[in-house]
Amino acid sequence: MVEKRTPIAVSAAIKQVLEHAFPLGSENLDLEDSYGRILAEPIVASTDVPPFNRSPYDGYAIRSADSAGASGENRIGFDVIDHIGAGEVSAKMLNAHEAIRIMTGAQLPDGADAVVMFEQTVETPDAITIRKPFEPLENVSLQGEDVQKGEVVIDSGSFINPGTIALLATFGYSQVLVAKQPVVGILSTGTELLDVGDELVPGKIRNSNGPMIVAQLKRMGFRCKMYGMSIDRLDESFNVVKKAAEETDCLITTGGVSVGDFDFLPAIYKRLGAEVLFNKVAMRPGSVTTVAVANDKYLFGLSGNPSACFTGFELFVRPALLKMMGAGKLFLPHTKAVLGEDFTKANPFTRFIRASYDGETVSPAGFNKSNAVSSIARGNALIVLPGGTRGFHLGDVVDVLLLGAEEGTDKWQL
């Protein structure tokens, strides 16, 4: 008799997966290798930024008091006593009605408290005149105006983006403490599977899930260990899964998780003594997605159907791997958009539709069954329709999850 499985809600399934994330520890990396990693320490400003008062313009540093009363009818003159560019510090001190020719980024000379842009002056070889009064600190970029020494500028668990790199460089981090990345293994199960380079023969198909997951991991900045393909025979599959599970922090298998005669993953989990967190989720595609843990390792049993496999990765594997690294933003970015066409099918479970989103409108990306490959390629988002609904129409506002973003969001909002 076929096994009866009890579906759990998507949000409950995600919660359970995350509760079993095993922390991986941290490692030091050279700054130039740290893009895309997760910070394992908070970044505290070691200096003010900028570290000194400086000129934001090419012009003349003056004492603002000397400019009082300047106007078109009463131009005020300054002797130019020095000339500095960024990186140079003038040894001179400004006295009354003296100016120093100064370039953008140069430290303000002693005595100066304002900068006059070239465009605001009339220049003669050794002097200038101006036609308006300047306030104290006018046109001055102040020490610490961007960041103050001691401030926590980036939290531990943040994604290191190009801006983070700039900030780390600013504070002199030639090395940075980042979370270790999980070792992720991929095994595609199915007697029907051929390698990408193989000729098609009757009854067989090429393995598309394996290469797809490699790319999904790559998009997150991970490499993986490939365990290739295994045919649907219990002993053989068990041996590969056991070995792979020992060698990785997280093993992703595809196929073999449903109730078919050759779906051996349930039996393999049992033989491994793994704790199965769930084997049915109230979602489509991907209802058969199974997640188990054994010896502090994840075993993700993704569906063999390509769209279900893809969705299972994005919904469950992605946040789990991020959580293992202590990341703060675990979830796909969420937005709302206007449905670009009718979608009248009933949704007994929460439905995730591969879709293309243009910033305003979202439309299903073609053939949208669980076994579809084409709509994965054409989509850049997932439309999410709640379970127990039907009859969505062009113009309805729907939930959308965005795929491929560098960084996600910290709340699961659906």
Ligand SMILES: Nc1nc2c(c(=O)[nH]1)N[C@H]1C(S)=C(S)[C@@H](COP(=O)(O)OP(=O)(O)OC[C@H]3O[C@@H](n4cnc5c(N)ncnc54)[C@H](O)[C@@H]3O)O[C@H]1N2
């Ligand atoms: N009696 C029932 N049958 C099925 C149920 C059910 O509840 N009762 N669930 C269906 C649903 S929903 C899904 S999804 C699939 C899941 O099947 P499995 O995860 O066990 O995967 P397989 O049986 O191994 O394969 C399913 C399908 O996917 C193709 N496949 C597998 N691996 C790959 C790969 N690496 N690349 C490309 N395509 C792959 C495979 O050839 C099959 O067509 O079960 C339903 N059945």
Ligand code: MOO
């Ligand atoms: O798990 Mo299946 O993908 O729901 O269609």
Ligand SMILES: [Mg+2]
């Ligand atoms: Mg099956």
